[in-house]
Amino acid sequence: xxxxxxxxxxxxxxxxxxxxxxxxxxxxxxxxxxxxxxxxxxxxxxxxxxxxxxxxxxxxxxxxxxxxxxxxxxxxxxxxxxxxxxxxxxxxxxxxxxxxxxxxxxxxxxxxxxxxxxxxxxxxxxxxxxxxxxxxxxxxxxxxxxxxxxxxxxxxxxxxxxxxxxxxxxxxxxxxxxxxxxxxxxxxxxxxxxxxxxxxxxxxxxxxxxxxxxxxxxxxxxxxxxxxxxxxxxxxxxxxxxxxxxxxxxxxxxxxxxxxxxxxxxxxxxxxxxxxxxxxxxxxxxxxxxxxxxxxxxxxxxxxxxxxxxxxxxxxxxxxxxxxxxxxxxxxxxxxxxxxxxxxxxxxxxxxxxxxxxxxxxxxxxxxxxxxxxxxxxxxxxxxxxxxxxxxxxxxxxxxxxxxxxxxxxxxxxxxxxxxxxxxxxxxxxxx
Numbered sequence: 001x002x003x004x005x006x007x008x009x010x011x012x013x014x015x016x017x018x019x020x021x022x023x024x025x026x027x028x029x030x031x032x033x034x035x036x037x038x039x040x041x042x043x044x045x046x047x048x049x050x051x052x053x054x055x056x057x058x059x060x061x062x063x064x065x066x067x068x069x070x071x072x073x074x075x076x077x078x079x080x081x082x083x084x085x086x087x088x089x090x091x092x093x094x095x096x097x098x099x100x101x102x103x104x105x106x107x108x109x110x111x112x113x114x115x116x117x118x119x120x121x122x123x124x125x126x127x128x129x130x131x132x133x134x135x136x137x138x139x140x141x142x143x144x145x146x147x148x149x150x151x152x153x154x155x156x157x158x159x160x161x162x163x164x165x166x167x168x169x170x171x172x173x174x175x176x177x178x179x180x181x182x183x184x185x186x187x188x189x190x191x192x193x194x195x196x197x198x199x200x201x202x203x204x205x206x207x208x209x210x211x212x213x214x215x216x217x218x219x220x221x222x223x224x225x226x227x228x229x230x231x232x233x234x235x236x237x238x239x240x241x242x243x244x245x246x247x248x249x250x251x252x253x254x255x256x257x258x259x260x261x262x263x264x265x266x267x268x269x270x271x272x273x274x275x276x277x278x279x280x281x282x283x284x285x286x287x288x289x290x291x292x293x294x295x296x297x298x299x300x301x302x303x304x305x306x307x308x309x310x311x312x313x314x315x316x317x318x319x320x321x322x323x324x325x326x327x328x329x330x331x332x333x334x335x336x337x338x339x340x341x342x343x344x345x346x347x348x349x350x351x352x353x354x355x356x357x358x359x360x361x362x363x364x365x366x367x368x369x370x371x372x373x374x375x376x377x378x379x380x381x382x383x384x385x386x387x388x389x390x391x392x393x394x395x396x397x398x399x400x401x402x403x404x405x406x407x408x409x410x411x412x413x414x415x416x417x418x419x420x421x422x423x424x425x426x427x428x429x430x431x432x
Contacts, residue, residue: 042115045134048141050209053115054134062112068210073102077152077203078214081160081194085214088155092148103148104207111143145207149200156194156217167191167222170231171288174238174269181239181269185231188224195220230282231274237284241343242268249335251302251352254325255377259301259352263339267294284343286336295332298352302330306359311366318402327357369404388427395425 038044042061044054051068053061073090090103118139119130133139157164168189175182199217206212245265252258263271267290275285306327312320334353342348363371382393396417405411420426 065108072210105146170224170226185228191222192219244346248349308361309363324359324362329355388429
């Protein structure tokens with residue numbers, strides 16, 4: 001049946017196939033001639049945004065694009081907030097060329113390459129289609145634009161600092177009577193913030209034509225996400241937490257010093273705030289100025305920078321030694337979680353969590369003697385001793401300082417400290 005169909009329509013099928021072949025050949029030949037004509041130039045009707053670069057060499061196109069970008073940067077940016085306007089530079093200048101940069105960045109070389117390669121890809125059929133698309137119509141390529149949002153945000157906030165007001169979250173006012181704990185809710189207050197997210201999207205779109213209009217940044221309201229009724233649902237939890245106070249936070253330093261902080265009911269009452277967890281449930285949390293001050297106190301007590309190791313030998317003795325020490329930072333988030341988990345448990349003790357930061361140079365890395373760490377520290381107080389005894393102790397300690405003892409080696413302190421003579425530096429005294 002199919003064979004009969006082809007026999008009956010043989011002439012029509014042959015003509016159609018010939019037409020398709022001719023059209024394809026013409027397109028192929030035309031594309032080839034077109035490509036040869038513009039071998040070293042961008043194809044006509046190619047635009048980078050609104051800038052025509054068709055018919056230009058890559059060098060000419062890049063120069064044209066660079067000039068358009070520079071004109072936009074030099075013009076700066078007008079920004080309006082709440083009917084007040086200010087002009088901002090779009091350049092960060094510096095004596096160091098590596099630090100100077102534009103706040104709106106477009107790479108002219110990259111964009112010129114994209115324009116030149118339009119119709120010159122690896123796929124021949126796709127190239128032909130792109131070339132045909134240039135007949136009688138523009139092909140606008142959208143440039144890749146990078147906006148330095150952080151720098152612009154910082155400059156705008158500095159100029160319009162009075163426009164934003166911080167929202168106050170819902171909080172508690174907790175007081176104590178003879179037989180009860182009184183809980184009041186302080187409703188949150190609405191704040192206003194600059195809508196930078198929308199503004200930056202608008203600025204990016206506006207930059208596409210390399211001409212900037214005045215950018216209007218709107219103020220958006222920010223409100224507490226917890227209302228009075230929701231906050232009051234935690235009243236029983238608040239009372240349970242306060243009735244179990246005090247709570248004790250403890251910390252043991254690397255030098256074995258012990259620290260502790262007591263959280264009594266008055267402190268806790270000042271810290272408790274309502275919050276929402278990731279599931280949107282109302283929970284108790286800790287916050288406010290008094291809590292922040294407490295956290296800073298612990299940071300100031302605990303936090304230490306890492307110490308790099310030092311190791312230097314002269315004449316088979318160590319003349320300079322400093323064991324490496326990890327830096328310590330108070331982990332306030334983990335400690336906060338642990339304290340919240342302990343609320344309601346009487347006489348609860350919470351171990352303060354810390355984070356360790358290793359030094360860049362460890363004790364092990366500065367010597368090849370197998371010394372990896374400090375294994376012991378001894379201290380002795382000889383204040384009030386006679387002057388000669390103090391001098392003898394210092395003289396003997398200087399002899400021992402830097403002494404290296406190999407594994408399984410026997411060391412005689414008499415031998416190391418002697419001779420016990422005035423000529424050697426010892427002074428007359430009843431005891432050392």
